[in-house]
Amino acid sequence: MIVLPTPVREAILERAREGDPEEICGVLGGEYEPDGRSRVRSQYPATNVAETPRTRYEIDPEEQLAIFDRIEDRGREIVGFYHSHPRGPPRPSATDAARATWPDRSYLIVSLEPLAVGSWRWRTAADGVDAPGDRFEREDLVVE
Structure with a gap:
């Protein structure tokens, strides 16, 4: 489960609207719990440097480290x-899925058409879960 404050959700939605038709991206900071429950405290916008930003996103490695x-x-x-x-x-x-690299972290995805927000945890075979291979698992998203 991921807990997302309403102001953070609204800021991400506003960025998505402003960035349309290109994908926007960023990092979520807060309290990470390996047991599967995390709480977002803030969002950190990043520049999408993908070659095809209408269909892909990529955060510049130096910006990501900053x-x-x-x-x-x-x-x-x-x-x-x-x-x-x-x-x-x-x-x-x-x-x-091919580009996910952070095991057990949340990947929040915003759709504008239809307007919706979903969250997924990236699981790897090393997580010890019975399902084979690396994959995304849908997680509960609580907005408060």
């Missing part, structure tokens, strides 16, 4: 990442 440092300096942890699918569903694409 965001990680900011999160750490504030005494928080990396809860996960977010991006938008302006014309797609709020679930991971095959490309999202």
